[in-house]
Amino acid sequence: MTTSTTPLLTVEGLNVHLGGRDVLHDVGFTIAKGDSLALVGESGSGKTVTARVVTGLIDRINGKVTGGSVKFDGQELVNAGPGTWTALRGKRIALVPQASLSSLDPVMRIGKQLAETIAVLDPGADTGARALELLDQVQMPRPEQILRAFPHELSGGMRQRVMIALALAGRPELVVADEPTTALDVTVQAGILKLLGDLRKETGMTLLMIAHDLAVVKMVSENVAVMRAGRLIEAGPTKTVLTVPVHAYTQALLAARPETSTPGSPLSILDRETGELRSPTATERVATEGKRIVQLDNVSVTYRHAAAPAVAPMSLDIHEGASIGIVGESGSGKTTLGRVIVGALAPSTGEVLVHGKTWKQIRGRNPLRRDVQMIFQDPYGSLTPWRTPRHAVAEVLRRWTDISAPDALDRAGQLLEEVGLPTGVFDKYPAKLSGGQCQRVGIARALASEPRLIVADEPTSSLDISAQAQILNLLMSLRASHGLSLVIVSHDLSVIRHMTDEALVMRHGVIVEHGASTKLFSDPDHEYTRQLVDATPTLA
Amino acid sequence: MKQRQPFFALPWLRLAFGVSASRTIGVVVFSIIVLMCIFQPIFSPYQANEFVAMAFQPPSWEHPFGTDAVGRDLFVRTWEGGRINLVAAAIVTGFSLILGTTLGTLAGSSRRRWIDSLIMRVVDAVIAFPLVILLLALVVVIGTDRAWGPAPAGLIASMVALMCVMWAGYARMARGQSLAMRESDFVLATRVSGLSNSRIVLRHIAPGVGRITLALAVSDIVLVVTILSSLPFLGAGVQPPAAEWGSIMYEGRGFLRQAWWITLLPGAVVAITGLSLSFVADSLLDSRSKK
């Protein structure tokens, strides 16, 4: 930590109790004035709780600080009275919350929400003029129109700029940004991160940023602290921590980013027992013939009442053993395309042919239905809440084979073991499983039909970083051992580059580029692809 | 191999005596009332319809609820009347639950839009009617003169009328739920896996719908009891001198000043029954949302 300037925020030995357990243990760090610190960790690491303590919101969620101290500019914040907080909130410490539709009051216009805050934090100021000033400061186009708009009329990126404007209204010294760009598109995220950087230069504000993505941290903060299960396990200048991490957990977080490994090789994961980083061996590839499995012929999808097609007319061939990526931001049509391939959605024009037959023709017990299966983005949402993993998988087995009920349950158990699900949860309901475990069940269910092609729709986006690496490894090894074709739909370029041989880049329903994955991301042809590559935070 | 689960882990047991205190209280109190309704008239020295003492006696050891306008013991009348109310409420609610959930799930999960439209238009029309108007109209149609077996005059008509009306609420709720579920990822997953439509509806959609409508049903029993007891005030439902919570209270309405116990003590029993059931229903809903 820099010692040449005065510390603005000092946290020492912080212990917090929440929801019946201790969620923070002996956490400590310092941020100097004008400097920045990023707190990185997965869900449950305690990073959000720390942010709440610093902004005085810990009471709202019935949390209690049981020990330690938090000093802001010499003033003790732990158990500080309401009077202290009234003087600090918004005026000296401000919060930029996570990007979401519900970060603003949905029934109040933007201008009014700005005016309200300005009136409280900057009494006497001309609210109209100051509001415009703030919108200008966050580089918002057409500010007068924005003032009259309602939150749901703005895009995610614009809403976040408004949140930043609201945070700046009181001219605070410390800004706490709680995952400000999670859930935003990559290009939008780049804009917000740049804005934060510009604002820091302009106002000299100190930044405490909460993040889960180490690559984002690299773009925005000079210092980083890694948290895990309520403890701070490693801290230091970003450059140092990211290049020569000390703790195995930090190494695992870095290794989980696919761009740090050779494309196609298994990612290193943290071994639960030894606590060391482990590099699994690659699975032997089973030989495949290269026959064509699925053909999309001039397929397009236009939703009812829509002005433009969600997927513009396109054609694609998918062969045995192929590995194809579909990349795009939100609204690109990639999920729609994935569903069309699987037959879950009917195309508006064109045909999807599986071994020569269209999905419309494949009905009832036609065995062609087995050949193309899907893995979904939301691990919990894709499992029926009242079916146990074993039954969910056995059901599919019994549908397609003449196996008896008890045998199906046994075989289901084998499949679940193969995907790495712990035996203890085979007969528990999905609510009791972790996200990663649910995703494994989804994979097992897909495998139960013995498919030739699996479409994975954002298979790791809803998972923690440690689970992500495991699922990606699982997919790679299954593809090798079963000779499967994979279509991976994702917004994450590094995942696509790592897992696939060829990729399609989609934007607003149109495929703007289609080629070998390695070339696409190192030497793209299309302007948009180049934008995507540039905007993606990377550790490489 | 699937393990045998310990007895206490059985889902229905957990449902009945679950974790929350309010649910336990509710179940216990309701059980007491049910037991009283079953056993008190059997062991009571008095018959519900006989004149056993002086009229208008206030509550005493001999007659805990006092006597009514013609000298009948109100305690035994209350519990015997309770049998009718509770059994009728259970039958009506059960029927409405099953019929409504089935039709609603059918409407919500069917691929053919005309089935959905047809069922929902009927549902909307039935729901639009103020309950009592439809009830009275139906009672006129069915008639209140004859007694059917053990059921006193007017009861069957009221029950049939209620059953014609109450299923609609469940149908609407079930349809909404199954429609939402049809769009969910897990149902989509079952379709991609190739499972048959009947299996999807029965094993994947229906259980979820059933949970929601069941919670509604428990609180609906309270409503049915309330409505049944209100009917005598409108000239329908169970007619005096048959014993039923509503008819007993109706008979006592003119004597509030001098003999409040005729109306208010059975009324208290109705209120406590409703309260205990509400505790159970409330806790069912709560545990759903605590996810």
Next chain:
Amino acid sequence: MKTGAGWSRVARMTGQALLTLASIVVLVFLLVRLIPGDPVKVILGVEYTPEKAEALRAQLNLDKSIPEQFGTYIAGLFRGDLGESTSQRGRSVVEVIFEALPTTMSVVVTGILIGVIVGISLGLYAAISKRKGVDLAIRTWGMLSFSVPTFLVALLLIFVFALNFGWLPAGGWPNTWPENLPYLILPGIALSAHLSTTIARTVRQGAIDVMGQQYMEAAAARGLPAKTLNLRHILPNSILPVLTLVGISFGTLLTGAIIVEAVFGIPGLGAEMTRAVGRRDYPVVQGIALVTGFTVVLSSYVVEIAYTLVDPRARTL
């Protein structure tokens, strides 16, 4: 602002409302035709003679075929003619209904007013108050209120306030305004019991949801004081559903009003309906069923339109 899409929603709802109205018309028609036995016999009772029966049958159009009867029925509807009452000779059904309607409506409106005010206040208080026990107390009151039948509430109110304290009349109805007011209070309170409970529960849940929303936390972090948070943010967001609730509950409210009228002896639609039921006055029964059904559909429709105007998010759907 995309108000164009809002209009298509209005059109869709209008279509649905009209369809529902049509189904009600058909249902009511079928209802009365389902009578087992000979209605004419029942109506005439002891005065039954074959000639009178013929005449009555002709008068009631029962001698024509079902489709013809339906035709007459529909035609009558469009003319605003609902037939003549068979028990109150000489009065048309329309007369009977529309004399009693304002009375019932005033009871309903009183009930709604009291119910909304009490419900919103208690619901918000239960959600916002940090004092232990307040929430539980209000929820228990809610459950109690729900479990006690409306007529019992009415009787209790009479017992306590009219008989015991003598503050308010125990029943009856002077036909002039404003003498009506004291006679509306107890019935209004009795009627509001269930409604205020439902409203309180919804508002409480809504307020709790709102308080947990991210924008509340973000606003608190900005330093907005509690009073502003409560009044300007929690209140508007949690009372939106009350509007829909009142619209949906209109049917239940009419039901309750009828019961309340019966207990308090108020000559509204309820009294007319009970009388008509007792005397097998089918035209009146049919007419009241129709009018009340229409009112309920209309009220839900109006409420839904109002909701579209009030909630900015609904305008774009």
